[in-house]
Amino acid sequence: MKNFLLFLAILAMTAAPAAAVAQNAPYPGAYSGPAFDPYASPEALGQQMGPQQVPFPQQMLPQNGYTQQIPPMPGGINWNSFMAPIGVTPRAGVGGLFGEDVGLGEGYGWSQAFMPLFQTPGMNLTYVDVQALKYFQQTDAFGYNAALGHRWFNVARQRVYGVYASYDYQNTGDFDFNQVSFGFESLGQLWDVRANGYLVLGDQEQLVSVENLQYQQNNLVGTANYLDAYSGFDAEIGRNLTPKYPFAALRIFAGVYGFYASNGDDLIGARGRVEATLWDRVIVGGSIQCDPEYNTTANGTISILFGGGGSGQCDCPTIASRLGDPLHKNRHVVLGDRQENFVALNPTDNQPLQFLHIDSNAAAGGTGTFEAPLNTLTDPAASTDIVLLHAGSLFTGQAITLGADGQRLLGDSAAIRHTAATQFGNVPLPRANALSASPQIDLAPGGGPASSGPGAVTIAANNVEVSGLTITRPQGDGIYGNAVTGVNINRNTISAALDDGVDLDGNVSGQIRNNTVSAGVGGSADGLELETFTDGVIDSNTAIANGGYGFRTASFTGGQFTNNTATANTTGGFLFTNASGGTISNNMATGNGADGFAVDNFTGGEFSTNTASGNGVFGFRLGNLAGGQFNNNTSSGNGSFGFRVSNASGGLFSNNTATGATIAGFDFSLIQGTAVIDANTASANTGNGFNLNNGFDTGTFSNNIANNNTGQGYINTLDPVGATPRTVTNNTGAGNAGGDTFNGP
Template identity: 30%
Template sequence: MQNWKLQVSLQAVALLGVLASLHAQSPHPQSSTAESLDLAVPAPLLRETRPFDPEIQSDPYRAYAAFTGRGDDQSRLHTDLFVPLISDRQNLLFSDIRGQFLSGGGAEGNVGLVYRHMVASDYIVGVYGFYDVKRSANENTFHQATLGAEFLTEIWDFRWNGYLPEGGSTQAVGATAVISNGNLVVQNNEERAYAGTDAEVGLLLWRFPQYFDSELRGFVGAYHFDTNSPTAESIQGPRVRAELRSFDLPFLSLDSRVTLGVQYQHDGVRDSQTSATVGVRMPFGPDRRRHRRMSRIERRMTDVVVRDVDVVTQSTPTPGGQEVAVHAIYDFEIGSVTVLDASTPDLPDAVANATTDSVIIDGGRGNIYLSQPIEVQDGQQLLGGGLQVKGADSGIHATFGSSVNLYGTDDTQAVILTADNSVISGFNIFGGLHGISSDLPGGLDDLVDVLIFSNNVTGAAESGFRFGALDADSIIAHNRATENGGHGFDIEQNEGLFVQNNALGNAENGFDLFDNDGEVSLNRSLRNEGFGFFADDNSGNFDENESYENGLSGFDFLDNSGSIAGNLSADNGLQGYTFARNNGVIEDNLAFDNGGFGFDFADNDGTVQGNLAFDNGDVGFDFADNLGLFQENIATGNDGAGFDFIVNSGQFLANEAIDNSGSGFDFDENAASGTFSNNDAVGNGEFGYDGTNNGTASNNTGSDNEDGNDTFP
């Protein structure tokens, strides 16, 4: 394809040469190309043969500033400062100072020195050199020298440029994940500056003297760039462009210019590139002494030097720069891979029969619709596109493929079925009975050593995630269950790690962990119609989870013999926390703005310590009997009592009740075996303390309670 396009360019150059030959043989040597093409433009307007004007001899060419907007793969703004240094009508030495700014990041500056000589008012020869410096979008800096030569007439343009970047210009850039010999690897890359050359021929195609003395020019050319890396491809191909120029605009000034341009080029590395430009040139200095416009050949003395718009750089693979790819978070090796996508016939069968370490389902070819479940095999890693990996040695990160959406079209079957020793990650799943499940035809399967993370399940007919028992080596992490017909997460027994998952807007509970013996932490439950979190029994750790705006209670436990610590429950329809019985530790939890009690449980045989209940719709802490340790809890601003219980037979120490609507402490009895000390009741709507003492009570203080009883006993 490249050779064909290069041939087309060369043929176009040859055609321009034929036109030039015809022009030279014309019997009317003073006629323009426009006249030879019979464009019906009056001859006196086509060629300006004005006599020499001594009044502008000392200042034939003025300095100017030009601003050009360029739209291509990313928007650019060019600035160009033209400064004559030595000049008369036939000779011009000027500096060309340029700046370029890219919307996607990066900038470039060019400083050039240009000499042009006009021969007998017929043609111009010019030579120039530039120093270029580029700060790329990858924050690498490159230096380059540019040399060029040009031959200009009123009708023709011939120019050549050579580009010489600083030797060995390479800088590290972001790595890429690629398949090499069947394995997924991280390929380290480097950004390199390319040496090269380009050339073009231009022709005046049309003049419109009645419209601001405008002209249309066309150009064809070719370019070739290369670098000394064995992994780099050369960049070469054709380039065509056109420019519409308007001169001496009355609403600007003499020597002003507006240019509209379009350019197309193609090469095998950067593919097709199309750009459009809009440029405005404004001269410096007053027009008072300039009584005539420059002739057309004089205008050409001030044409912009045409060269590649920036230092050509490209990301290329680093020779020998491949590393084993491991997952960016969990560090397991990706290994050998099978890549599937929407074009794969019978995708579930392809997954089941894959013999590689990992199967990657890529979303680059669109959404995938499944009428049968994908059944993950024992020990298989099923991964979605957009996979985040890193190099095993350097730790440098890369991404493979595109994010993928799976749609289950049968509400009686799960979309993905799990197996022991498997990994499932990176899928957006819609519909089906469950998104990811171990609900096999023979019943709900228990799982050993599974890693299920970074999946999103939406709109399943029942629960988004549904598993039997998860052993101590299993991890469920960074998943999201949204608007499913049952629970967000439905687990019979968890002995593993259940961390940083989210449940939003599900029809039942956000998290239904019937029995938790493992670690449940940093999960969030929001706006589910049932409980935020439910566990029939917790003998593990339930730490730093959040539950908001659920229809029932934020957290509901039948029995706790483990640790419930650092959780937050707010704005739920019923209680913040509900327990049938506590035999473990309930510590440093928050409950506020819930519709009912902040904390509600029958008996405490364990430790309830350092919890805060405020602004709830009923009692802050409501329980039957305390047989364990209940200390340093705070109830403030609740619509009922601060603390409401029957009997304290354990230790009730250093708790605070402040500004509650009912009594600060409302109880029947501090029993003979109980200790009730160092508590404080301030500003409550009824009594500070309302109860009897048959045990040990001391240093219980209070003030400003509406019905008194500021101390106990």
């Protein structure tokens, strides 16, 4: 209502001169001069109206710095009620930017909260302005701004000045960017001036993607796509085109901007902007900007404010009321896309990755580049990082040795994609040609059966990788190494070796994964033979129909031996001569000649959740159980014994299950020392559930279950329980044809 009355008063004052002239009888004290400026000070109004018609004979309110007071106007309207300072009150708002801006591909919406902290109404204001942003371009992109500012009204200059500092955050959905912004503003009746600075914090660039990878000579080249965050500034000057209309303002602005990134192109351009404010509640605007990088972009904005509004002096708009104007700055972090061509570097020495290309189908006389590959296997120089055997190659009667630390021998094929460590992390290697088949090494020379190297591939250094090869009929080992650490042997197929498919002598560590070894010739031809494995992972390998064991390890002291499968190997599935540490779990032995799993000496570590089925004699054969945990293993349908333990002198043997054995589910020759045999289950064996033979003086045998075996549940040929200090408790049986109870108690 006050705003409406003030509007009527202004209309009356501007209409009074015309009325007075028409009637030639002005009311006492009426103003008959030119139209006055409602934003002007009383002194300025006095100068406009003339010395005889100043309607302000008394002292003004001291908060404004004015020196006079306004008397009641005709009609009873009291100016003092309008001029009483009421201060800036909190408000909220919503809005949106639609279109493009500098460093912004698409617009965003925002919500806003403006909160005064401290103020002298009509004179100064300290405030916080917090905004939350939701970007339109990406559904998961968002941001926020948190600004602290201070403004003050200069009575003498009739201007509002302000400074602020803001923390700005932007999340693109993939990356985070942070900046601080700061600025100065000078707001008046006719002219506004603003200047803002932006300083990016933290990472100024993020790698978005690597593309266009291709081989060139002996190198790998490509294109890196970056997203850069820009620091910089913008400044503008604007004019109010409607100063005579107190409740609406139309302003136009012209400005410049400059933004800079450490590696990106500079963004220097000009901007034009228009802004219309209606009743301090709705702000509509638009801008056009142009720079050499983004060319011409344009956008429109709308903001709707709720709450107390920006009136800082009174219920009518004055210059001081601009203490509560919305803060104007970039809400977003300026971002720019950048592409950069590169040569892939080896991250260990920051030198270009060196490739040696070998293709049996290439013309003779090649130099080993991608454009001119070698056509025979050649031992690489120490400077070579990756030897790439091209798909579709067949190398007959040839072998290769890797003699430098960190070298990689990779077979290109349609089925296997390799990666390489670069300055950008791991990147996928491109195909060398369009052929599908992995490169094959056939009839490689070797030492024959029971030899120790060389192999079709010989590893003679540490941290060497061999991957993606097909090796057939090697005349010794398929892959051989001695006392090498950090090996990585993966996704190879080896068949019909005269000796072992993979043979690693000495102390070995590393990763051996996803290899298939089959049809090794003769009793000494194991699928995978390790002398001493100290650390690493042996996982998801398959050994089929080899003449010896599928997997033979003389000493397993640490690491993980998991998810491997041995099927139809002549001697047995898995043999561990000594196992003293690490984890052997989730392996499967099926249909092997004698043993599913054989462990001659188990002194430590964990042997668990392994499965043996359909093996010729033993599911699990343990020579000496002296420590560690042998738990949760399953034997089913093995020829004679599910589990046979020659000497249990320590460790925990528990929760194992045996079914379908012809002599006994569990057979213990000797139980002594601290061995604990607990909670094992023998069921549906065609022989006995548990055989306890020869000696059981100390140790614990408890909580075991024997059900539905064709023979007896428990066969105890030892002294009666109680004759020696052993522990036998809570062993149960049911449905056993030869009897259910443990013999003795």
